[in-house]
Amino acid sequence: MTDVIETQLLINNKLVPASDNGTFELFSPHTGNLVAKVAEATLFDVNAAVDAAQAAFPAWSALSPLQRGVPLKKLAELHISEKDELARLDAISMGKPISTHGTDVSYAVTQYNYFAEAAYPQGHTSLNTPGFLNMSLRQPFGVVAVIIPWNAPLIFFSKKVAPALAAGNCVVVKSSEKAPLTSWKVSQWIEKCGFPPGVINVLSGHGQTSGQALAEHMKVRALSFTGSTRTGRAIAIAAAKSNLKKVVFELGGKSPSLIFDDADIEQAAKETELSINSNSGQACFASSRIYVQESIKDKFIEAFARIAKARKLGDPTCLGINHGPQADKTQYETVQKYIALGKEEAGSTIDTGAGATNNEVSPHHIHPVIFTDVPEDSRLTKEEIFGPVVIVNTFATEAEAIAKANDTEFGLYASLYTKDLERAIRVAKKLESGMLGVNCTSPTTCLDLPFGGWKGSGTGRESLLESMEHYLEVKSVYVRVSGIGG
Numbered sequence: 001m002t003d004v005i006e007t008q009l010l011i012n013n014k015l016v017p018a019s020d021n022g023t024f025e026l027f028s029p030h031t032g033n034l035v036a037k038v039a040e041a042t043l044f045d046v047n048a049a050v051d052a053a054q055a056a057f058p059a060w061s062a063l064s065p066l067q068r069g070v071p072l073k074k075l076a077e078l079h080i081s082e083k084d085e086l087a088r089l090d091a092i093s094m095g096k097p098i099s100t101h102g103t104d105v106s107y108a109v110t111q112y113n114y115f116a117e118a119a120y121p122q123g124h125t126s127l128n129t130p131g132f133l134n135m136s137l138r139q140p141f142g143v144v145a146v147i148i149p150w151n152a153p154l155i156f157f158s159k160k161v162a163p164a165l166a167a168g169n170c171v172v173v174k175s176s177e178k179a180p181l182t183s184w185k186v187s188q189w190i191e192k193c194g195f196p197p198g199v200i201n202v203l204s205g206h207g208q209t210s211g212q213a214l215a216e217h218m219k220v221r222a223l224s225f226t227g228s229t230r231t232g233r234a235i236a237i238a239a240a241k242s243n244l245k246k247v248v249f250e251l252g253g254k255s256p257s258l259i260f261d262d263a264d265i266e267q268a269a270k271e272t273e274l275s276i277n278s279n280s281g282q283a284c285f286a287s288s289r290i291y292v293q294e295s296i297k298d299k300f301i302e303a304f305a306r307i308a309k310a311r312k313l314g315d316p317t318c319l320g321i322n323h324g325p326q327a328d329k330t331q332y333e334t335v336q337k338y339i340a341l342g343k344e345e346a347g348s349t350i351d352t353g354a355g356a357t358n359n360e361v362s363p364h365h366i367h368p369v370i371f372t373d374v375p376e377d378s379r380l381t382k383e384e385i386f387g388p389v390v391i392v393n394t395f396a397t398e399a400e401a402i403a404k405a406n407d408t409e410f411g412l413y414a415s416l417y418t419k420d421l422e423r424a425i426r427v428a429k430k431l432e433s434g435m436l437g438v439n440c441t442s443p444t445t446c447l448d449l450p451f452g453g454w455k456g457s458g459t460g461r462e463s464l465l466e467s468m469e470h471y472l473e474v475k476s477v478y479v480r481v482s483g484i485g486g
């Protein structure tokens with residue numbers, strides 16, 4: 001058994017315990033062992049972190065983009081040299097298999113390296129008002145809060161912190177209570193990378209205390225959040241009731257995948273299976289509702305189930321395992337409640353773990369489950385489950401497929417499989433979704449196009465090219481100049 005980790009908060013480049021020495025316990029979802037005592041940030045700590053960020057802001061924002069890029073590049077280098085330890089920390093806290101963790105690290109490295117060099121925000125100039133040279137300036141907000149979920153902590157930390165810092169802001173990050181260890185690890189590198197005190201502050205703790213305090217804080221001028229739609233709503237209310245801070249939301253999903261009868265069924269099954277079951281179904285953009293054309297239903301389900309049965313469940317810290325446990329007991333129990341509901345409501349159930357014997361499977365592992373013919377108004381069809389549970393329903397016509405796909409409050413990632421290009425474009429246009437895969441599905445995305453959702457899936461759009469916009473205010477400056485008429 002490894003030693004129990006004791007984490008701290010990073011405030012003003014000092015690693016400190018919570019002001020009241022409060023901690024909470026973190027258990028491995030695989031072994032059930034205590035892995036860490038995590039500092040629980042108090043209101044006092046939130047205020048101290050925000051004050052440190054505010055004090056650091058004038059000097060940090062006065063640097064050139066290239067000067068701000070120097071420590072960001074060092075942060076990228078440390079992610080690469082410490083990638084194995086980062087993978088281990090996420091595996092023991094929330095169960096992500098180390099064999100799949102490389103994507104998280106390379107994503108983070110790209111964010112830090114890109115924003116280290118590409119942060120040259122610009123406004124506009126205008127000679128369109130007679131007698132004036134007018135211009136708009138893009139300027140940082142000051143203190144930006146970043147609140148992240150647990151399913152891919154390094155991705156969310158980096159995709160928000162890198163552009164916010166590059167734009168000249170100072171940040172206070174709050175990690176998720178379910179996966180605080182990689183954020184804590186990164187916080188230990190901040191001073192070593194050369195960030196001045198207060199530029200990055202990292203808090204751990206629960207949403208109701210430190211998260212809520214950041215959302216309500218009068219000195220926080222912008223807040224970037226990835227997490228559930230429910231929490232997004234609470235943050236929007238807190239922002240509205242305090243200082244109307246700018247909020248950026250990347251929220252939940254219930255993504256539809258439409259499989260037409262001319263599709264490559266094996267490819268569609270392989271990719272949708274990966275989409276819903278990778279990270280044990282704990283991905284915002286997972287293809288959780290699959291609609292297949294009636295004539296190919298049996299063939300598709302056979303292929304999907306065969307692929308899902310080949311998942312390697314086991315200890316997430318071992319290579320060769322691609323399916324870890326659910327992140328914790330609560331997540332496990334939530335998913336099990338939906339499975340129980342599905343067994344009552346679905347036309348049929350395929351439990352890919354039925355009859356399986358595997359000593360490596362822990363109490364929080366869930367084998368992929370396929371429900372077919374689920375009522376469209378069931379909670380199973382409407383709510384985000386966040387587990388390896390897929391619904392496979394059918395459609396007869398293109399219009400029916402589109403109507404069923406769009407009958408949701410979410411709109412993060414839709415996909416469709418067909419060899420008919422005209423149909424692909426026609427359907428793609430009608431689907432209500434921020435991202436859309438044609439003959440592919442999530443996790444396929446790209447770094448330089450907007451990532452984000454329609455409807456209840458969010459308000460933000462993040463990408464290498466767009467993210468910095470979220471962290472910049474705009475100022476229009478009107479300069480009267482005699483002698484320059486229209």
Ligand code: NAD
Pocket residue numbers: 147148149150151174175176177205206207208210211212213215226227228229230231232234235250251252253283284285384386412452453457458
């Ligand atoms: P969550 O909403 O429960 O928690 C996210 C973060 O918010 C955590 O750090 C939590 O402590 C904090 N929080 C909780 N209550 C708060 C409050 N009242 N005020 C401020 N902060 C609060 O979500 P989760 O369970 O950590 O993550 C899973 C959810 O995130 C899923 O819904 C998933 O779809 C979504 N997600 C979305 C994206 C995306 O890019 N759209 C990506 C990953 C995850």
